[in-house]
Amino acid sequence: MKTILYVVERDFKYFFRYKWWIAGMISMNLADLLIMAVVYTGMVSQEITQQYVSYFVFFAPGLTITALFAAAFMIGREINMEVRREISHYMLSLPIKRWELAIGRVLAGGFRGLVYMTPLLITTITITHVFTNVVPSPLQLLSIVAALLFISIGTSGLSISLAISTTSFEKYITARSVVYYVLFFCSTVFYPIDLIQSALPQTLALVAQYNPLSAGADLSRAFLLGYPPFSAFMFLDVVAFGLVFALVAMLAYMKVTQK
Amino acid sequence: MPTPIIRIQNLTKKFGNLYAVDHLNLDIYDGEILGLLGPNGAGKTTTLLMLTTVIKPTEGTAYIGPYDITHQTDKSRTLIGMAFQEPKLLWVSTPWAILDWHAKICGLPTNERKKRVKWALEELELWNDRHKTVHVFSGGMRKRVEIAKILIQRPKIAIVDEPTAQIDIVGKHKIWNMLRDLRDEGSTILLATNELYEADVLSDRVAIIHKGKLLVCDEPKKLKDTIPGGDVIEVVLKENITQEHLAELKNTKRVVNILTIKPNHLKIYLNQAEEILPQITEFFMKAQIPIATIQMNEPSLDDVFAHYTGLTIEEAQTK
């Protein structure tokens, strides 16, 4: 148990060595939000966002997800580098159990995402409160944070699985982009499901419907905007995503030794 | 009879068609320093990586204490600590952070950890640079950080891969002494090196490997004693020697064996070299082959290697 904490601690500390990068990224994300506020709200048809006050208010919870995704995905890039430079040999030679090492790294990626998106989540809650007057209950807030943590862990797991199964950095970056576009494009992070269903082919719309990122964004909206209505499926979806990819990443990480 | 703590049995690693390690059999005794000596590409690092369960053997296995490395990987590693040939350090990190974390993950209690990290940093002259990122470090300094991990961890079995490569001579002696102390405290040390001197002064036993195969393993002194003739004369000639002259030289009294490293570079194994050195120089003068250099040596581990392979280690490196 302690061992897992130490593994998490190491990755966590390395994350904050990039503090200027992080500060830069957070400001950029906040700037995005502002641009959305000014530009898109006027551009996106009112019809589409009528349940959400405005597109800006609709998008705010989605932005938290994009930020979280970016931060949690970073661990994969580092592990990919470690494997290429064979620093992974050091990690694998340590007198600790492999599964502890693996789970520690997955969790570290997850916590990084959560910490990174906290300022954005606070901003989002402030914005949605100003526009809708909704005040989420502590339990609802806790559910939002828990759901985001599961998404973050799933993302970390996904990035680690990709990092380990792609040999070169270029391939990793390519895989990352593909995953990024599929997951975000076919989700309700940027657009409401009604719009997606009317604009995209049915299979892609189906992806959007079951996409854990959609579930995470909509769960936040349910509690922060009051729409769409909360359903247990949203929570199950993110939990499943978190657990499945944590497991896949663990197996992949443990398999690195099969050379 | 000493008890083996590592038993390597038919250990084999193939990369494509290349046998990097080829059916290696070797017992390493509890509490000894075993030097694994071989030229570049001999398979030293590959062997060590299999023992640390970082890579999987293609065939065969090894026992670390009671544990089989092929299916008790987690347990095997509990006895081991390894310092790598290429320092495995994240460049954004500092020696202090690296070593403190290493001590932590190896389970050292807080007080002991702080004490040992400080001690190692001071001994290895890294104390003043402990908060600099290792990416500004020289190769030798990075190597020092790498070996410090093991000196702090003090594992039951310490595996060190060319621990003093790139380190200056004062540093080398310091590290050798620290490794001896580690052994004297009861650890077993497996040392891979291609430096003859290091293998000779540090090892209780030396295993010589070449092309993934074990040539011989014994105490350095015993190995040297197996060299026919008690002395070695090494001659470099300005011209190549002919077969006839070589045959004649071989028949000279007290000459036991001649190794032709190159047609103009000979190693003559013989008894009582002092007495017949004049005779040998005279021989080349008569044969009208000018001598570039001539020197008299005691047999070294290089001669042991040459005895088994027909090559000096230096030559084996370049081939």
Ligand SMILES: Nc1ncnc2c1ncn2[C@@H]1O[C@H](COP(=O)(O)OP(=O)(O)OP(=O)(O)O)[C@@H](O)[C@H]1O
């Ligand atoms: N991952 C790998 N893939 C393919 N070949 C490899 C790999 N690792 C090692 N080899 C090959 O296996 C052989 C043994 O390499 P190894 O690194 O074990 O040698 P070594 O004795 O440690 O040499 P050195 O003194 O240079 O460190 C070499 O021919 C090397 O090219």
Ligand SMILES: [Mg+2]
């Ligand atoms: Mg090596």
